[in-house]
Amino acid sequence: MCVWVRAAIMRPWEIHRPRKAVELLVIVQPLAVVVEVEEEVVVVVVCEVALSTSVVETAMATLLTPFGLRYQHVTNLKERSTRGELRAHGQFLNTHQRKAMANPEGPKLLWNPENVRDVAESVGISLGDEPLRILAQDVEYRIGQVIIEALRFMRASCRTTLTVQDVSQALRVLDIEPLYGYESTRPLRYGEASLGPGQPLFYIDDEEVDFEKLINAPLPKVPRDMSFTAHWLAIEGVQPSIPQNPTTAETSSKDLLPKGPGANPALVALAGNDNVSFRPAVKHVISKELILYFDKIQAAILDDDPDEEKTRLRAAALDSVRADPGLHQLLPYFVNFITNQVTHRLDDLFVLRQMMELAEAVIQNQHLFLDPYASALSAPVLTCLLSRKLGGSDDGTDAVNDQYRLREFAASLLGTIAKKYGKSNSLLRPKLTRTCLKYFLDPTRTPAVLCGAIHGLSAAGGPEAVRVLVLPNLKSWDAAVLQPLRDRGEASHLDFEALVNGVLKAISTLVEGVAVSNGVNGVDLSREAEQVVEFLGPIIGQRVKQLGNHTLNRAILEVKHLE
Secondary structure, X not given: OEEEEEOOOOOHHHOOOOOOOEEEEEEEOOEEEEEEEEOOEEEEEEOOOOOOHHHHHHHHHHHHHHHOEXXXXXXXXXXXXXXXXXXXXXXXXXXXXXXXXXXXXXXXXXXXXXXXXXXXXXXXXXXXXXXXXXXXXXXHHHHHHHHHHHHHHHHHOOOOOOOHHHHHHHHHHOOOOOOOOOXXXXXXXXXXXXXXXXXXXXXXXXXXOOHHHHXXXXXOOOOOOOXXXXXXXXXXXXXXXXXXXXXXXXXHHHHOOOOOOOOOHHHHXXXXXXXXXXXXXXXXXOOHHHHHHHHHHHHHHHOOOOOHHHHHHHHHHHHHHHHOOOOOOOHHHHHHHHHHHHHHOOOOHHHHHHHHHHHHHHHHOOOOOOHHHHHHHHHHHHHHHHOOOOOOOOOOHHHHHHHHHHHHHHXXXXXXXXXXXXXXXXXXXXXXXXXXXXXXXXXXXXXXXXXXXXXXXXXXXXXXXXXXXHHHHHHHHHHHXXXXXXXXXXXXXXXXXXXXXXXXXXXXXXXXXXXXXOOOOOOOHHHHHHHHHHHHOHHHHHHHHHHOOHHHHHHHHHHHHHO
16 A cells, blocks of 8 residues: 655755664755655655656656666645645555555565475464464565665675675674574585475485594694794795795696796696786896996906906906905896806807806805805806817817816816805705716716816815715726726827826815825835725726825725725
8 A cells, every 4th residue: 555644844864764664865955855665565755845757756766776666656646735735746666566456465475485384383383374474574574674784785895796794794783693604615415305295305415424534534733822933935045845835846836837928828727827927027227337347347358369458457357356346236147148158158268267267256256145146157167067078179288288277177166166155055065066976977978077077076075075975986987987098098198197186186185184194103004005906996096005195095995994
């Protein structure tokens, strides 16, 4: 039914919300039109002034559409007046009202009354049709009330999707006991059972749990007390292996995935990285002064003019790199320059020598933090140390000697890198030692490579590497490498002597810093020397025997007795 009432002219802040009603407010300056919807009854408030029909139609249609109400303009209503002239501009009917007017039994409910009957029967209450209809209407009204309040929270959060939190907030505002339950990460599965003909029973299909497995399952870890702690994501560019950081397996699996703009997105999606974004490369900006300085250093170092002025300029350039405290930004450029020159200029001994001297100058600069670049800088040094061929096609004595001197210089530089940066990078020294040992134990390598390997092994690994890795293998190495090389005659004499001297130099590191002893009372030196020859092989053993160093012989025999 429609109830027509009269309202005085009110300002918006003078309107009081009636209880148990949904209040809709639209302002038509300077008047206020209020429409109350309660239990399928639409109350139309008629203003005391004559408003334009189009204004009321537009305002009311805009106001009532979100609530499922329809505006219907009526022009033949009888005018009433109790205080001044009243003019009725229209009436508002919703869908339920129209059906109620056509159906004398009452409106058709959206909420099925059978649900109310099932709940009542479950607690032993029998309801008639009229109480059942009234309760169903009340349930439908309460649900709509909760939904409207929840929609307000949704709109206040600038969202278009209604969430569980919105409903919970609506229940709290309406002073209704909240719903208790839990959120599930997977959709609930419902099963159906039959209690009899035409009486289906629906239930949630819970997963069966084996008590034996549940009892024998390991207990979860006890949560730690709340505290603050430091998390080292990376230390000097190296990620430590701690539980908070990704494991090596996860990192390696990510490294195998294609990267870059041309990568296949399907492979990335299969790996679980759907939202991978590629950042554009950022150009490293350095000052023009540093660029000019870097160009001058390159030009001075690569100038092979034997003129005295040019030689002095090269020395000055290396001294500048060795002492200048403002070269931090140029450090990656120096490392890259050394690597490129060594890689592409293996046929030029002068350039290789200059690159090793530049690397030495960079290492000796106390103001530069070179730890993150130690591995990158050791690569060109290993190239000069273990390359099969250094220099051009000149096989003269001077060229061969220059090649061996370059390898010795590279070995000393490798030892400096291993000792200086081995503490910050625990994997650096073992990696360098293992690389040199691999080349040293390969008899198919050229004598120059073997010589560089023994020098590098001694410099990077130190006396302990010689004691553990070189001496036990020296007898077989003597037979496989030195004896065939000696049998070649004068053509290989230079390589043979360089190899023997390199091995003797490595063995001598066992007694560095120890006073030399040529004889001890009560010790048979000849017997001791024979044991050394037997342990090291005929060639190296005879050379060590000729030294007559009792301290060195004893250090060698200690290794023999430990086997």
